[in-house]
Amino acid sequence: DQQVKQNSPSLSVQEGRISILNCDYTNSMFDYFLWYKKYPAEGPTFLISISSIKDKNEDGRFTVFLNKSAKHLSLHIVPSQPGDSAVYFCAASRRGRAGKSTFGDGTTLTVKP
């Protein structure tokens, strides 16, 4: 039973347009939802997070939206840049248990110049 799902393995967008990456989860006990970005041959790096008590968190070009009733979150990147091309992982954790984060399978984003 996969608790965190990213149903789109890949996404391709034009530079300057919006990228929307989606994530669904099944466990209503999660307290935090995080997005990580991963380049080839590197470890994932933290991008942005949102608490379960919020519905939106914004950091520069990146915004994460949380819909608890639908158990769905999305990452918006506006405007998209070629350097954003990477694999994006959605993850979820409970408070005090970051070391036990549960990850989705990732979405490969390609931003075309």
Added chain:
Amino acid sequence: NAGVTQTPKFQVLKTGQSMTLQCAQDMNHEYMSWYRQDPGMGLRLIHYSVGAGITDQGEVPNGYNVSRSTTEDFPLRLLSAAPSQTSVYFCASSYRSGAEPRGEKLFFGSGTQLSVL
């Protein structure tokens, strides 16, 4: 700032061999974890630790051992390597933020690519 350091970066083993993947962090983080990533899949938790002397199993612990004798180090031991353990292994550390809105993010090492023949 070294962050999380993993060694080696690449390793090839024969079936049945044992080895230890090293992980060290210099951020004084309480939590450390080991994940594996298989092609087309997300990261799956192998073992984790909430502090020195305390470890617990994750989602896929079979075939692996860990210990945490210091805050800084969290080695992962493969007892008898099998081809199914061919994967990329990531070590991560985190701290207990205790406050909104930072959440509890993980800091990852650069990974160890392991091939078992």
